Amino acid sequence: MEAGLHADLPRLSRTNPAPKAGIVHLGLGAFFRAFGAIYIEDAIKASGNTRGDDWGIIGVSLQSPRMHDQLAPQDFVYTAQELGPEGESLRQVEIIRDVLVARENPEAVLAAMADPAIRIVTLTVTEKGYCHDPATGRLNTDHPDIVHDLKTALPVSAPGYLVRALARRRAAGQPPFTVLTCDNLPDNGRLVRRIVLDLAERLDPELAAWIEAEGRFPATMVDRIVPATKPEDVDALARKTGCYDAALVLHEPFRQWVVEDDFVPAYGADARPDLGAAGVELVDSVTAFEHMKLRMLNGTHSALAYLGYLAGHETVAETVADPLFARFVKDLWLREIIPSLEAPPGTDLEDYADALFARYVNPGIRHRTWQIAMDGSQKLPQRILGTVHDNLTNGRNCPGLCLAIAAWMIYVGGTDLEGKPIDVRDPLSERLQSLVREADGDAGEVAALLGVTEIFGPKLAAALEPSVTSAYAALKADGVRNTIGALS
Ligand code: CS2
Numbered sequence: 260m261e262a263g264l265h266a267d268l269p270r271l272s273r274t275n276p277a278p279k280a281g282i283v284h285l286g287l288g289a290f291f292r293a294f295g296a297i298y299i300e301d302a303i304k305a306s307g308n309t310r311g312d313d314w315g316i317i318g319v320s321l322q323s324p325r326m327h328d329q330l331a332p333q334d335f336v337y338t339a340q341e342l343g344p345e346g347e348s349l350r351q352v353e354i355i356r357d358v359l360v361a362r363e364n365p366e367a368v369l370a371a372m373a374d375p376a377i378r379i380v381t382l383t384v385t386e387k388g389y390c391h392d393p394a395t396g397r398l399n400t401d402h403p404d405i406v407h408d409l410k411t412a413l414p415v416s417a418p419g420y421l422v423r424a425l426a427r428r429r430a431a432g433q434p435p436f437t438v439l440t441c442d443n444l445p446d447n448g449r450l451v452r453r454i455v456l457d458l459a460e461r462l463d464p465e466l467a468a469w470i471e472a473e474g475r476f477p478a479t480m481v482d483r484i485v486p487a488t489k490p491e492d493v494d495a496l497a498r499k500t501g502c503y504d505a506a507l508v509l510h511e512p513f514r515q516w517v518v519e520d521d522f523v524p525a526y527g528a529d530a531r532p533d534l535g536a537a538g539v540e541l542v543d544s545v546t547a548f549e550h551m552k553l554r555m556l557n558g559t560h561s562a563l564a565y566l567g568y569l570a571g572h573e574t575v576a577e578t579v580a581d582p583l584f585a586r587f588v589k590d591l592w593l594r595e596i597i598p599s600l601e602a603p604p605g606t607d608l609e610d611y612a613d614a615l616f617a618r619y620v621n622p623g624i625r626h627r628t629w630q631i632a633m634d635g636s637q638k639l640p641q642r643i644l645g646t647v648h649d650n651l652t653n654g655r656n657c658p659g660l661c662l663a664i665a666a667w668m669i670y671v672g673g674t675d676l677e678g679k680p681i682d683v684r685d686p687l688s689e690r691l692q693s694l695v696r697e698a699d700g701d702a703g704e705v706a707a708l709l710g711v712t713e714i715f716g717p718k719l720a721a722a723l724e725p726s727v728t729s730a731y732a733a734l735k736a737d738g739v740r741n742t743i744g745a746l747s
Contacts, residue, residue, distance in 0.1 A: 292506070293485045339352050382438070456471060515540070518542070563579065583744050585616070
């Protein structure tokens with residue numbers, strides 16, 4: 260919706276003074292505002308803020324001024340609209356006190372991150388924002404943003420901001436902040452730690468040693484489905500409330516946040532908000548939760564995104580309303596994904612699958628297959644390939660997951676099964692599309708894509724080649740519905 264159409268409507272404003280800042284968040288998008296920000300606000304409310312802790316959030320957009328421009332005229336508060344199967348509810352979120360735009364003012368971002376009041380830096384910069392090689396988990400030193408950040412003190416990348424800000428804190432004799440990543444990456448805390456150390460070692464080995472000794476990078480499992488807000492949603496809210504909220508976020512009722520309780524010890528009890536009071540599960544190890552969520556939720560999300568898109572379905576809810584897809588996804592869980600998992604304490608994996616299915620069919624959530632299909636080259640390894648690897652190692656077939664990989668290959672080729680172009684968004688899209696263009700026939704196309712070593716390890720690629728090639732050919736010859744129908 261154009262702002263002009265709402266020009267005569269009032270904007271939101273604060274009902275309480277803005278909390279003092281204790282957190283800087285890098286990559287302020289809809290997901291964090293519908294998830295982490297709400298948990299943190301709940302934590303403050305639930306603990307009564309009795310210790311005098313202040314955990315307001317300074318949001319940072321690394322690239323675009325859009326989020327700042329949407330939030331600034333409304334005191335940085337926004338509406339979170341919960342969409343349940345039986346109806347919806349609204350909440351005004353007031354935990355964000357400011358938004359900085361890194362491209363416009365990198366110095367202000369570094370200064371905020373170096374401020375001793377800041378004890379945590381949270382991140383949602385998406386998989387590609389870590390500038391790493393997804394197959395090895397190491398920093399990609401050829402990444403243009405990293406090449407820039409190695410040369411220049413004012414960074415552009417998320418790892419660059421973390422390292423340069425930590426350097427400032429060390430120089431000022433301050434403890435580091437805890438780095439709390441909220442992206443769907445495998446063992447995300449250890450991964451971001453490794454990436455930060457890789458960069459710091461190249462800039463200043465003593466800084467790297469200090470971060471290694473003093474820094475904390477707890478791993479987290481984050482879960483809430485947050486479809487992109489559309490202009491029609493902003494419009495509908497304006498009709499309902501009489502207010503124009505340019506920064507509305509939509510989300511499902513479900514949420515789960517599991518966090519390793521390993522924050523910078525120098526801050527003692529003030530190292531983090533009372534997250535437990537808000538229902539965050541604080542644990543020693545997040546690994547089992549993270550595997551379960553990445554493989555069961557995100558793995559099937561990606562499978563449904565590529566296959567659903569190619570079958571002409573616009574959203575996940577629409578895709579699983581198709582009985583063939585409902586059967587397909589349930590089989591994926593029971594036959595191919597659950598056998599690769601160890602259940603986290605207190606969790607029954609079949610119940611978890613049932614609960615996921617109920618979340619997917621929620622008609623209130625219009626989560627586009629195209630949205631989930633984005634950045635597949637960065638998502639496939641942790642969502643699907645780890646499961647495939649474990650199955651193959653244990654002598655189990657995984658025809659459904661091979662079909663999902665084949666569907667991804669057709670998708671990134673850039674032309675759907677009816678010959679229409681696909682708007683592929685992926686950091687590797689140009690390369691992937693030229694590999695497909697230059698290859699010879701189905702088998703050549705599959706082999707070329709399996710040769711992309713940032714995604715597929717060579718052994719896995721060789722093991723996958725026969726089944727992915729036949730899945731690819733079947734999808735092209737028979738279409739998606741017939742092919743998944745033939746699986747069961
Ligand atoms: C989705 C996730 O867009 C995607 O790739 O799979 O954003 C998913 O909705 C969340 O991880 C759910 O917690």
